Amino acid sequence: xxxxxxxxxxxxxxxxxxxxxxxxxxxxxxxxxxxxxxxxxxxxxxxxxxxxxxxxxxxxxxxxxxxxxxxxxxxxxxxxxxxxxxxxxxxxxxxxxxxxxxxxxxxxxxxxxxxxxxxxxxxxxxxxxxxxxxxxxxxxxxxxxxxxxxxxxxxxxxxxxxxxxxxxxxxxxxxxxxxxxxxxxxxxxxxxxxxxxxxxxxxxxxxxxxxxxxxxxxxxxxxxxxxxxxxxxxxxxxxxxxxxxxxxxxxxxxxxxxxxxxxxxxxxxxxxxxxxxx
Amino acid sequence: xxxxxxxxxxxxxxxxxxxxxxxxxxxxxxxxxxxxxxxxxxxxxxxxxxxxxxxxxxxxxxxxxxxxxxxxxxxxxxxxxxxxxxxxxxxxxxxxxxxxxxxxxxxxxxxxxxxxxxxxxxxxxxxxxxxxxxxxxxxxxxxxxxxxxxxxxxxxxxxxxxxxxxxxxxxxxxxxxxxxxxxxxxxxxxxxxxxxxxxxxxxxxxxxxxxxxxxxxxxxxxxxxxxxxxxxxxxxxxxxxxxxxxxxxxxxxxxxxxxxxxxx
Numbered sequence: 001x002x003x004x005x006x007x008x009x010x011x012x013x014x015x016x017x018x019x020x021x022x023x024x025x026x027x028x029x030x031x032x033x034x035x036x037x038x039x040x041x042x043x044x045x046x047x048x049x050x051x052x053x054x055x056x057x058x059x060x061x062x063x064x065x066x067x068x069x070x071x072x073x074x075x076x077x078x079x080x081x082x083x084x085x086x087x088x089x090x091x092x093x094x095x096x097x098x099x100x101x102x103x104x105x106x107x108x109x110x111x112x113x114x115x116x117x118x119x120x121x122x123x124x125x126x127x128x129x130x131x132x133x134x135x136x137x138x139x140x141x142x143x144x145x146x147x148x149x150x151x152x153x154x155x156x157x158x159x160x161x162x163x164x165x166x167x168x169x170x171x172x173x174x175x176x177x178x179x180x181x182x183x184x185x186x187x188x189x190x191x192x193x194x195x196x197x198x199x200x201x202x203x204x205x206x207x208x209x210x211x212x213x214x215x216x217x218x219x220x221x222x223x224x225x226x227x228x229x230x231x232x233x234x235x236x237x238x239x240x241x242x243x244x245x246x247x248x249x250x251x252x253x254x255x256x257x258x259x260x261x262x263x264x265x266x267x268x269x270x271x272x273x274x275x276x277x278x
Numbered sequence: 279x280x281x282x283x284x285x286x287x288x289x290x291x292x293x294x295x296x297x298x299x300x301x302x303x304x305x306x307x308x309x310x311x312x313x314x315x316x317x318x319x320x321x322x323x324x325x326x327x328x329x330x331x332x333x334x335x336x337x338x339x340x341x342x343x344x345x346x347x348x349x350x351x352x353x354x355x356x357x358x359x360x361x362x363x364x365x366x367x368x369x370x371x372x373x374x375x376x377x378x379x380x381x382x383x384x385x386x387x388x389x390x391x392x393x394x395x396x397x398x399x400x401x402x403x404x405x406x407x408x409x410x411x412x413x414x415x416x417x418x419x420x421x422x423x424x425x426x427x428x429x430x431x432x433x434x435x436x437x438x439x440x441x442x443x444x445x446x447x448x449x450x451x452x453x454x455x456x457x458x459x460x461x462x463x464x465x466x467x468x469x470x471x472x473x474x475x476x477x478x479x480x481x482x483x484x485x486x487x488x489x490x491x492x493x494x495x496x497x498x499x500x501x502x503x504x505x506x507x508x509x510x511x512x513x514x515x516x517x518x519x520x521x522x523x524x525x526x527x528x529x530x531x532x533x534x535x536x537x538x539x540x541x542x
Binding site: 097098101102103104105118120121123124125161164165166167169170181182183184185186190193194196197198199200 | 308310311314315389392393394396397404408485486487488489490494497498500501502503504505506
């Protein structure tokens with residue numbers, strides 16, 4: 001029975017890897033599974049799921065570290081329930097970016113932190129299926145130069161900025177190609193502050209983050225548009241970690257029963273109708 | 279003969295030392311992880327162009343800030359040493375300035391200036407580039423350190439020097455200019471170099487106010503590829519500047535000492 005389950009998991013793994021991100025499973029050495037072959041979730045510590053986060057980005061993750069909240073936290077809590085564990089079995093761990101991508105054994109089972117799936121990144125880590133499909137939002141100050149933006153071409157003449165670790169900087173440099181070199185800030189609050197101060201005319205960030213910033217800015221900030229970047233956010237696993245397939249099944253179930261959509265409705269403001277820039 | 283024996287002993291001990299370190303490192307069970315994550319030659323090569331572009335910003339920033347720091351810090355040190363009751367407020371200003379800016383974390387100063395100044399809406403102060411705000415930040419922070427270095431140098435010159443100069447009819451400023459400072463500055467060159475190396479490394483902190491310098495460029499490479507080897511490139515570039523800089527100053531100090539002693 002156990003062998004049957006294992007081979008089933010392997011087949012599922014092969015299938016999802018095949019239709020998911022390209023070239024991800026070819027060289028997976030599986031050094032992290034450390035030989036545990038139980039049918040229950042593959043975890044570093046049995047009965048406890050260690051989840052890496054960096055809770056500084058509302059509405060995805062909201063501090064404090066001891067009791068984080070936010071959309072991604074809710075997603076993980078739902079996944080964990082679907083895996084047959086309790087909410088109290090989750091151990092949140094602060095994992096900075098460098099530790100997420102550094103090769104070698106990981107101290108966490110999975111890591112969720114607003115990671116956009118790209119083929120290049122998928123050569124280093126494994127991603128789950130998408131738990132959120134999103135676009136980039138354009139955040140400007142209501143009294144600034146960015147307030148009149150109506151097209152992507154308008155952005156070229158402005159001082160643009162992004163937050164580091166996002167794919168938006170890459171988009172600015174390689175697709176928008178602005179006249180001035182973009183600025184980059186280590187955190188969302190600093191980038192938003194730069195927009196308010198007028199150092200940066202327009203910030204690109206994930207649409208939910210932009211909407212959240214607008215709703216908290218007391219009328220200072222505005223979302224002038226979204227750019228159809230078609231990003232998929234995925235949960236990160238060590239290469240070859242079989243937990244990914246179980247998480248993917250949980251995500252599929254959450255999509256089927258509507259609970260994932262309910263979480264998006266709960267955490268993201270939906271009253272802002274933001275035009276798509278061309 | 280004795281000298282060549284010493285040479286061979288030091289060479290042998292150095293070789294043994296390096297071999298021990300190399301063996302310890304290379305036999306570590308996770309060495310391939312380190313190699314892949316931080317020292318991947320392919321990634322280092324790929325990251326080099328953008329990291330080098332960023333490093334040019336660090337270089338420009340250190341060059342400008344170091345000159346400004348040398349000038350501003352001297353001014354602060356002189357203010358602090360001014361004699362007489364009338365100069366009391368100036369001394370207080372100098373003391374408060376050094377206390378505050380040595381105490382504040384550089385990142386905080388960078389954020390206050392880089393994001394605070396533009397939001398004031400003033401004409402000149404609020405319209406500078408993040409690069410300029412970075413230079414201002416480093417100048418403010420490091421002038422506080424270097425002013426104290428200067429002060430230590432000035433106070434290390436024996437009081438009889440001042441007394442002698444004044445009795446020869448030199449004014450206070452002439453005494454400072456021709457007698458005290460030339461001796462004081464020579465003595466504090468090694469600690470000055472120390473502070474300058476600190477400043478060179480702290481140019482990386484301006485990424486908090488948006489400037490994409492070497493470390494941030496390396497971080498961006500890591501962000502696209504999920505490989506951190508660009509950081510190693512940035513580290514090598516910094517070392518490639520600071521080590522020759524230190525050796526050059528050592529050489530200059532030595533040459534200067536030989537000259538002054540020969541003249542004396």
